Amino acid sequence: MSTSTSPALSVLDLVPVRTGQTSAQAVAASLALAERADALGLRRYWFAEHHNMASVGSTTPPVLIAAAAARTSRIRVGSGGVMLPNHAPLVVAEQFAALEALAPGRVDLGIGRAPGSDPVITQLLRMSGTSSDVERFPQHVQDILALVSPEGATLQFTSGGTYDVHATPAATGTPQVWLLGSSDYSAQLAASLGLPYVFANHFSGEGLERALGLYRGQYRPSEAHPEPVTFLTANVVAADTAEEAEARALPQLRAMARLRLNRPMRALETVEEAAAAEIDDAMTPLIEGMRQRWIIGTGAQAASELQSLAQTHGVDEIMVSPIAASRATEALDGTDGRARTLELLVEALGA
Numbered sequence: 259m260s261t262s263t264s265p266a267l268s269v270l271d272l273v274p275v276r277t278g279q280t281s282a283q284a285v286a287a288s289l290a291l292a293e294r295a296d297a298l299g300l301r302r303y304w305f306a307e308h309h310n311m312a313s314v315g316s317t318t319p320p321v322l323i324a325a326a327a328a329r330t331s332r333i334r335v336g337s338g339g340v341m342l343p344n345h346a347p348l349v350v351a352e353q354f355a356a357l358e359a360l361a362p363g364r365v366d367l368g369i370g371r372a373p374g375s376d377p378v379i380t381q382l383l384r385m386s387g388t389s390s391d392v393e394r395f396p397q398h399v400q401d402i403l404a405l406v407s408p409e410g411a412t413l414q415f416t417s418g419g420t421y422d423v424h425a426t427p428a429a430t431g432t433p434q435v436w437l438l439g440s441s442d443y444s445a446q447l448a449a450s451l452g453l454p455y456v457f458a459n460h461f462s463g464e465g466l467e468r469a470l471g472l473y474r475g476q477y478r479p480s481e482a483h484p485e486p487v488t489f490l491t492a493n494v495v496a497a498d499t500a501e502e503a504e505a506r507a508l509p510q511l512r513a514m515a516r517l518r519l520n521r522p523m524r525a526l527e528t529v530e531e532a533a534a535a536e537i538d539d540a541m542t543p544l545i546e547g548m549r550q551r552w553i554i555g556t557g558a559q560a561a562s563e564l565q566s567l568a569q570t571h572g573v574d575e576i577m578v579s580p581i582a583a584s585r586a587t588e589a590l591d592g593t594d595g596r597a598r599t600l601e602l603l604v605e606a607l608g609a
Contacts, residue, residue, distance in 0.1 A: 269291070270578070272315075274593075275525050277525045352405075437451075526583060556602070
């Protein structure tokens, strides 16, 4: 499909933790941002799953989704995503069935195949045993689809007989399941299962056209989704001036460069800390490369780039990861730069 109108806007939140900020303050800031997104009319608000990172507070999407659902009234809330190899399918199904009961018709279950952490943390998360086998990812996705449905799932014993399993006893609705990925694998699996699909463009950006082409070309219609459904993610900073946008983007650019260089992670720098820090020769090309893929500028500039991105790839929705860092003088339980990004985009797009 193509779109000649402004794309709908959604939010992906990693719950950034800045210098001097506690986990409680970071979560409070993100929940305030979810409220603002709801008031601005955005379509969805998703929480990511990452572990053991000093600058990321989004470790347990279901808990954060429940809190955001309680603070909002109309926006869809969900995961972007639950990293399924870390969890037993029944646990995920039960959590999201409960969320659907808390916020009927507003819950999205985005599922990913990557672990979302380093090998040590991955092993700790998988100590429950073989239920976390990555190779069984396709079957686990299908298990969740069955378990969260009102009909539930039926187990067939090898010795004969059956056993019915329901994620919740009396479901009247189900969360919408999405597959997430940054490679061909999830695109093809989503196509084969007739599920909505999101390419993690904010994370990689490479292979986007191929993944969307595979998804759309191989799509098998399902009862819930007769046509392929997809949108894109993007890292975005919008500010009242281009200079301010660049300043607020630098802390996150530096953090991602450190991550890719396998350097120790720390809390996200403030704008002032990043401006005063030296950028060494190893970081420079990484920062410059990411800067070319991220959307950074005034509200009008960022909105124009988002609209072009949507039209180029034939989507009617963009999920922005608002990565604007905070200034040292700003409240620790607030997120002025991220909120301003959303406000300026809505203003410029008329969304």
